[in-house]
Amino acid sequence: MSWIDTVSDAVADYSRPVIAVMLVLTLVVGAGAGMVEQSSDLDAFQSDSEEAQKMEYIEENFSSGQENTSAAQVIVRGENVLTQEAMVENLRLQQSFRENETINRTLADEQPTVGVANFVALASLSEGQQAAQADESGQQRATQEGNAGQQQGAQASAASPTLQQQIDALESMNETEYERALGAVLSEESSDEMSGLAFMPTSYEPGSSSANATMLMVTHQTDGGGGQEGTASDAVTDAQLAMQSIANEDIEDDSSEVIVFGSGIMGEEIENSMGDSIAIVGPLALLFVVIALLVAYRDLLDIVLGLVGIGAVLLWTFGFMGWAGIDFNQMFIAVPVLLIGLSIDYAIHIFMRHREQRQAGGAYGADDTRGSMRTALAGVGVALVLVTATTAIGFLSNLTSPIPPIQEFGIVSAVGITAALLVFGILIPALKIELDEFLESRGIDRKKRAFGTGGGRFSQLLSIGSTAARRMPLVIILVAVLVSAGGAYGAAQVDTSFNQEDFIAEDPPEWTDNLPGPMEPGDYSMKENLEFVNQNFAREDSQAQILVEGNVTDPETLQRLKAAEGEAAESDVAITLSSGEADVQSPLGTMRQVAAENESFNATFAAADTNGDGVPDQNVEQVYDELFATAPDEAAGVIHRTDEGDYEAVRMVISTSGTASMSDVTDEMRAIADDLDGNGLEATATGQTITFDIVQDQLMDTVIESLLITLVAVFAFLMVAYRITKGSATLGAVTLLPVVFSVSWILGTMYLLEIPFNVMTGMITSLTVGLGVAYSIHISERYSLELERTGSVWEAMSRTVTGTGGALLGSAATTVGGFGVLAFAILPPLQQFGIITGLTITYAFLASVIVLPSLLVLWTRYLGPDVSFGSPSSSPAPTASDGGRPADQPEGRTDD
Structure with a gap:
């Protein structure tokens, strides 16, 4: 007996103890949900870069x-x-x-x-x-x-x-x-x-x-x-x-x-927009899921069980966040929607397979709810485990990102999808067994037809892929390759963005005024106000800094600082005040100001400047000492003196225009720092704008690295898994290929819609692989099972696209709808994430039911088992899978 048979038998035979154990675990893990704290601090997105370390050094050693x-x-x-x-x-x-x-x-x-x-x-x-x-x-x-x-x-x-x-x-x-x-x-x-x-x-x-x-x-x-850098x-x-x-x-x-x-009122708007977004998209997501399940299930009990399972998954996930001390930030608004969509996928596949089995009769000649659930879990269980593993790999690939919240998002999402497998693979089936048996014992028929089976319009639509695979598989694959090539070109043009403005909500549209009280969002004016301040004033938090460490008492250092001061003042990114001067704070500027106000320091300053160029060329340490004695606060703002009286560093502070791009600010400040660097000095350009620009660059690195890691890891995993379970590693490669196509399609779509990579959409490549491969796995797994059962390519393909294809259509609809409601969120990154993820699921579904059948047919012809390519039987065949157990095999045994 295989491990999947052991699990399915345990759930079916010991449903009540299983329910008790799972409920206890849910309560224990879920107890941590109350410990989750909310955070909107963008500084949390900064990685441990050199510039971030220098910024910490400045905050610790300079006065402001x-x-x-x-x-x-x-x-x-x-x-x-x-x-x-x-x-x-x-x-x-x-x-x-x-x-x-x-x-x-x-x-x-x-x-x-x-x-x-x-x-x-x-x-x-x-x-x-x-x-x-x-x-x-x-x-x-x-x-x-x-x-x-x-x-x-x-x-x-x-x-x-x-x-x-x-x-x-x-x-x-x-x-x-x-x-x-x-x-x-x-x-x-x-x-x-x-x-x-x-x-x-x-x-x-x-x-x-x-x-x-x-x-x-x-x-x-x-x-x-x-x-300025704090919250x-x-x-x-x-x-x-x-x-x-x-x-x-x-x-x-x-x-x-x-x-x-100010930082307080800005943070308040960001946190309010997070809450308002949840208040809007949460109910809308559940409403859409309920409507979709009404169409797919047409059964109140199954809908309720699905919603109970979703609640348990969310409780497990947020409980883990609480126990792990992970704060709820802007990114995690997508987590409930993500898990709602993925969780319901599990329910649909299990419930639909269970319904197929009950309609067709079990492999053991029984059509009771317990036996049917045992066979359904055995048939779909391997696919669900493979889906969970590959999706978790996609999420965990974000651990390579240097950005902490993205790492945490990957961990939490992986935990959530694992919780979905446990809840919908163990708890919900056990509950369904008990409730169905209870109702049937009172004369209520619980047999339902599986969505997409039994002919009709949906079956015809789902058969498009299998029909094309029979008539023109090479044409289908060629078209997919050409479209993917176009998508790859667009992918290279997608921009990257990490701005404070990304997380500030615009004033909600008028239609939100008609929402019920708890869902109606507040007023948001900060984005408009921020634009006005950027265009007309020097922002209190818009600064670049150049930290200079080393021999800062050398007269040559001051000469180079003077040149850097002039270069900074003439920079295109430095803001020009209404006085016509740039806003630059430096050691020399501080000395000149204090000298203009204090005669004693003026005498010291003038004596050290022997050539009259306004820069001390001797006794620099003495000038520093006198500056600290005369104006200690001003001196501490631009010079770092240790407790022992040694001078270790100086800094320049340049107010930058709020309308200047972060990359331009970074390039200009780094050029100035490079001119200062060398000859005993180490100069580093830093500041919030520059550290945010680094995060922006790291987002692109995250996109590329997570995609490559996910593809390689999933490819290797599927090759090994299918080699062990199906005897063919090549089936794993064929299963992944449609997902590679869909990655190209979604990136091309981002280019066409002008949606950049940000902290949310930057994860789309790994999510596309992690989520998309689930659809391909279900198709490949069902096809291989039916191929072994029937020995006919076309019979197996027909059963696959109408049986599993119907379940995939239902799960895709709920997932797309779940993510699609994020388009109604208040935060712009969430809107973009919802649109792109919804399209990702759509592309993955289309690739699995249209492109993958053609790939599977060619794989079977050249690399697969020796089976018949003759015309399918004209007599109706049951669409239910027996979980891979031949019909004449005694219960409890499977062929190796």
Whole structure:
């Protein structure tokens, strides 16, 4: 007795103990589901690249202004936001922020809100003099960073006027006084301490009294690690949401609009879009599956059993995630839909084979539910195991990816498909046996016809492949090869994408307004807001950095830094502020700013610059020491000094345009770093934009590597499996060939639809092989069984395409529908993933029922067993498979 016979006999003979054991295991494993946490942090997608390691080094060893702070950009838009009334309203908005308890508890201690209105009021109060001497660290950061407008004036001294005093000062000014103060603040000649240009759009003309937008920076105090590269805490997220709510309420002018742009509110929208996507696609997927099963099953009990099995599979899968400590991120929204489609495949194949067996009578002369299920499991069990193994190989090929969430997705999906095999191969058949017997004992007939059998329209459609295989197999294969060649050409043109914008939802379409309350999505404005900020302001999180390690006290190092500073400022990807200058922070720039404000350091700086070129050429270490003594925060922002007082590294920070492509930013910054590299220095271009660009490149590597690994592994697995079970390794190669065709077809389709490889669609090649091979395996497995049973090629092919082909059509319909509903998701990558995966299943089904029969016929003619190619019998033949056991063989035995 083979192992599959042993398992099928155990399920059939000991159904009640099997149910008890499986239910206990489901409860134990499923208990971990409650421990799954949700995460929308894109930094989790970064691999352990050199650039990512350097970014960690920077975060650990360089200061970025106030410790443990994060900033939000509040953009006020309107016809003219520089009017006196608009400036007063801006200050009152800041006042509202500070009076709100949710917001106030997160605000930094020193001047947490700052914008142009503050500088205009201070200019008035000081009668044109520098109103409040700002803390040097905040002022320097404001001048050198466009996004660092958050720091300009944000660190004003305790002597600064209160917001109410600033409001009173603005309201008391006449038109002439206001125009004079505004001009002083927004002039190119304004002092660094009082310049408000960093808060204006990049298109703003200095000195103009009119602008359609201005920026207010809000600095939050965090518990630690909440800088630009980190994720916002719950308190900061709540504060930014409250800021948006207050802004919408407090702006009295209907022509004005306020945008709150920060990591907290962005993360909130991403997480909400994840939840809304699940709320929409989950019920739609189940609804489609139920409708499809109504058509395929036409039986309420079988539908309920299928849904119970799906619930158990999901419980196993999410329970594993909880026990393994794997967070639920954007990618895992696809997991429930994926498992719903794959799980129902198992149910359809087992239930349809069981129905065939009951209609035709068992191999043992019995048509009872227990005996029929035993034979059905024995007949389809090998195919299901092979399908599970090959699909798991496809998922696990993602372990080669350097991107952690993709690795985790592969592991979780492999566990999920294994759970589907156990649930639908053991638990659900055992439950069906017990329930069918219970109903039949009360006189209810449980015999049902299998979908696609018994003639009719579906049988005729499914017979197209077998008819073509009999009449023109070479033509079918040639057409498939030509279409695949076209797909291969398109595959080479598919782009790769990994942008923050990919995960930000657009405002949902109008039809979603008619969804029931729990399914109705919220409003999403972040994508539109992000585009506006990218085009008009320096983003707080859009920076590139160049880390220079080595002999940084050598005067030659400073000369090379000066050249790099100039090169960075002239770069096409560096943002140009409204002042006309690029936003570059560097050791030399910091020295110049501190020297302009401190006479003592100015003397040290000038003494070290013997040739007057603005670059110290001697006593560099002494200059560093004096810089740290005079302005420690500013110095720590660009120079790394160890606890022992040694200088190990310096850095440059370049604000980049939000509209610049990541690849352009990476290329430009690497070129600058290459010019710095050498002669005792190691220069590395890094930053979030560059590390994300690396992820983008790694996605393409993942696509290619996972495809090759999956193809090789599945090819070897099927060759060995079919050599052992069927005595022919070549049957494994023939089974895989249609899947190779479908991979080419789907990649060509991605090119035609202009869908790029991203973190979701980047897995499509391995998924195509893993999912697609299932359809081919079922066809090949059934064909070989029927060929052995009947000895006739055409009889075997007819039974295969109408019996197993019908089950494949049902499973394909449910899987396509399940993935297709992802097109209604809120997140764009999920929409693309749903469309592409649905097409993948469609292509795999068509390849298995149209192309594979022709391949199997040619394989049988030249490499297969010696069987008849004569005309099929005119008498109707049963379509049920006996699981490979000849009809005259006693129960419990199989031929080797």
